[in-house]
Amino acid sequence: METSVNNKCRAFTSLEQSKKLAEILPLESADMFWYRDAVTKEVNPRIMNYKQVPELQSMYYSPCWSLASLLSILPEIQGGKPIIALDDNYITYPHISDLHTKADSLIDACVTMIIKLSEHKML
Numbered sequence: 001m002e003t004s005v006n007n008k009c010r011a012f013t014s015l016e017q018s019k020k021l022a023e024i025l026p027l028e029s030a031d032m033f034w035y036r037d038a039v040t041k042e043v044n045p046r047i048m049n050y051k052q053v054p055e056l057q058s059m060y061y062s063p064c065w066s067l068a069s070l071l072s073i074l075p076e077i078q079g080g081k082p083i084i085a086l087d088d089n090y091i092t093y094p095h096i097s098d099l100h101t102k103a104d105s106l107i108d109a110c111v112t113m114i115i116k117l118s119e120h121k122m123l
Helices: 004-008 015-024 067-073 106-119
Strands: 032-036 043-047 061-064 083-085 090-092 100-102
Touching: 015 061, 015 106, 067 106, 090 106, 100 106
Parallel strands: none
Antiparallel strands: 032 043, 032 061, 083 090, 090 100
16 A cells, blocks of 8 residues: 555656546657566556657557656746645646646646646647
8 A cells, every 4th residue: 555655755657647648748758658567467667768668559568757757748828837836736827716736746736737737728
């Protein structure tokens, strides 16, 4: 079971989050990948530029985003940058009332914000 400390300190997207983001973001924006071992079927994250993985279409690879990558994806909107409260895992675009999110981890907050931005056609 994942502890709250581990959840707050996660450095990359979960497999489920990665699959959702792969529907929204260009795969080239991923800086990591999930690898599923063909023999053991175990799934593990790997740190490597996703663009360098030769078998992008392989069922053994899925894109993954680091926290740094997600933060760099958050756009400037209407001349305003997002405010990111690291200690509260909170992200807001203060000049747009409905663009804010708070989560258990900053990764979760980034994923939620990217989904919201996509739904608002702001990515």
